[in-house]
Amino acid sequence: xxxxxxxxxxxxxxxxxxxxxxxxxxxxxxxxxxxxxxxxxxxxxxxxxxxxxxxxxxxxxxxxxxxxxxxxxxxxxxxxxxxxxxxxxxxxxxxxxxxxxxxxxxxxxxxxxxxxxxxxxxxxxxxxxxxxxxxxxxxxxxxxxxxxxxxxxxxxxxxxxxxxxxxxxxxxxxxxxxxxxxxxxxxxxxxxxxxxxxxxxxxxxxxxxxxxxxxxxxxxxxxxxxxxxxxxxxxxxxxxxxxxxxxxxxxxxxxxxxxxxxxxxxxxxxxxxxxxxxxxxxxxxxxxxxxxxxxxxxxxxxxxxxxxxxxxxxxxxxxxxxxxxxxxxxxxxxxxxxxxxxxxxxxxxxxxxxxxxxxxxxxxxxxxxxxxxxxxxxxxxxxxxxxxxxxxxxxxxx
Amino acid sequence: xxxxxxxxxxxxxxxxxxxxxxxxxxxxxxxxxxxxxxxxxxxxxxxxxxxxxxxxxxxxxxxxxxxxxxxxxxxxxxxxxxxxxxxxxxxxxxxxxxxxxxxxxxxxxxxxxxxxxxxxxxxxxxxxxxxxxxxxxxxxxx
Numbered sequence: 001x002x003x004x005x006x007x008x009x010x011x012x013x014x015x016x017x018x019x020x021x022x023x024x025x026x027x028x029x030x031x032x033x034x035x036x037x038x039x040x041x042x043x044x045x046x047x048x049x050x051x052x053x054x055x056x057x058x059x060x061x062x063x064x065x066x067x068x069x070x071x072x073x074x075x076x077x078x079x080x081x082x083x084x085x086x087x088x089x090x091x092x093x094x095x096x097x098x099x100x101x102x103x104x105x106x107x108x109x110x111x112x113x114x115x116x117x118x119x120x121x122x123x124x125x126x127x128x129x130x131x132x133x134x135x136x137x138x139x140x141x142x143x144x145x146x147x148x149x150x151x152x153x154x155x156x157x158x159x160x161x162x163x164x165x166x167x168x169x170x171x172x173x174x175x176x177x178x179x180x181x182x183x184x185x186x187x188x189x190x191x192x193x194x195x196x197x198x199x200x201x202x203x204x205x206x207x208x209x210x211x212x213x214x215x216x217x218x219x220x221x222x223x224x225x226x227x228x229x230x231x232x233x234x235x236x237x238x239x240x241x242x243x244x245x246x247x248x249x250x251x252x253x254x255x256x257x258x259x260x261x262x263x264x265x266x267x268x269x270x271x272x273x274x275x276x277x278x279x280x281x282x283x284x285x286x287x288x289x290x291x292x293x294x295x296x297x298x299x300x301x302x303x304x305x306x307x308x309x310x311x312x313x314x315x316x317x318x319x320x321x322x323x324x325x326x327x328x329x330x331x332x333x334x335x336x337x338x339x340x341x342x343x344x345x346x347x348x349x350x351x352x353x354x355x356x357x358x359x360x361x362x363x364x365x366x367x368x369x370x371x372x373x374x375x376x377x378x379x380x381x382x383x384x385x386x387x388x389x390x391x392x393x394x395x396x397x398x
Numbered sequence: 399x400x401x402x403x404x405x406x407x408x409x410x411x412x413x414x415x416x417x418x419x420x421x422x423x424x425x426x427x428x429x430x431x432x433x434x435x436x437x438x439x440x441x442x443x444x445x446x447x448x449x450x451x452x453x454x455x456x457x458x459x460x461x462x463x464x465x466x467x468x469x470x471x472x473x474x475x476x477x478x479x480x481x482x483x484x485x486x487x488x489x490x491x492x493x494x495x496x497x498x499x500x501x502x503x504x505x506x507x508x509x510x511x512x513x514x515x516x517x518x519x520x521x522x523x524x525x526x527x528x529x530x531x532x533x534x535x536x537x538x539x540x
Binding site: 133139140152166167202204243 | 399402403404406407409410411412413414415416417418420421424427428429430431432434435436437439440442443444447448451452455459464465467468471472475476478479480482483484485486487489491492493494496497499500501502503505508
């Protein structure tokens, strides 16, 4: 028995001509690709914005206004990612035959160009699928991998958009011609189509484009209710439907954060550190201070958000009471001993805003344990993980 | 246009290199996991999902009556892409056992309803197509 030679394998591979659906064509590919490129662009910009909101760079002081900003940008991020999934699949279906175009036989300039182009498309497809798949799994809190989601999703995003820009640069003349042509144009028609069964009865490009748009729209509509309130009942495939104790979903429970015992300790005292001095407050003492009530959203990186009515002490009032300057950065520390984001930095521009609360009540009732009892931070325009729960200490920075 | 294309390509290469630079301190197990998922997605699509789709298309073209073909292709497009898009909630994985505010909807039931609705729409569209084809066939040929 001899090993198969390259020619034997090549004979068994399909060729681009073996794929006969007349619905494929650059006119369709360019249109689906443009829509896909737009969704990837929105994902990239809103994704980078999200990293800025997590760690505001010095040159971009992100503040508490506009209140709903992060809710909108991150909702948009996840929605355009969902919209992209059907578009990517249809796009890949459209160009799948091209996978079987073999490179030129001889090592020449054409060979090098062909291999480079295939490599750049390989990077684009791998990174594109990776971004959509890892994002979709992350919003369902499903982590079957060993890498850091946040950092890897960011790094691969640069690779994906980089490969996309190279792809657009390579294909620009073809894209422009195809977008200018009628969708059903067929200059590559080399067979007699009058009695072609597929020609008469198979799907048309228009129907594929329509189907891709419908699928993309449905992918958004059936999940967006986790952030768009009036879609709550329609979004049957959403990870959350907005329900939860006190009418608000939970991301990390007290048990998962190992605060289920410490948070219920009757001797709990909130510490407010100013300079070298520390003031301690029991929950009852905090309740006795002047209370403020504000409607603010929890907006999570996972693309869900929901507004709620929060009541508690303004962080700036509390700091003034403890003798501190409310124009300072504040370090927030949680009772949490397990999982990330046990501490957060509250920059001065958030501290100054009296809507930044050390919340004690949610929607008119005492905070439940999973919502951060005995007290938690809630501030306008902040990613959910920075809305620290089970707060034990506020340290006013000099 | 040449300048635009050159600028796009250079920016793209710069973006890609920046992405690689951001991975410089990833541990080897993180890199292996990332590479597995990068390659896995391509293999899953190119070696499994796409050939199965093409195979189903060939089967449909042979087996389905002609008036059914466009309707079946449209219904399959929407059904298949949405099934992939909702795989995260349909898988039954994810979430935490102690958090009932996540993944608490009857996703499998919704998926069955979606499948049923698409089959219904397909049948209605195919019937309309058949009526149309008959009407065309009944016309006196010119």
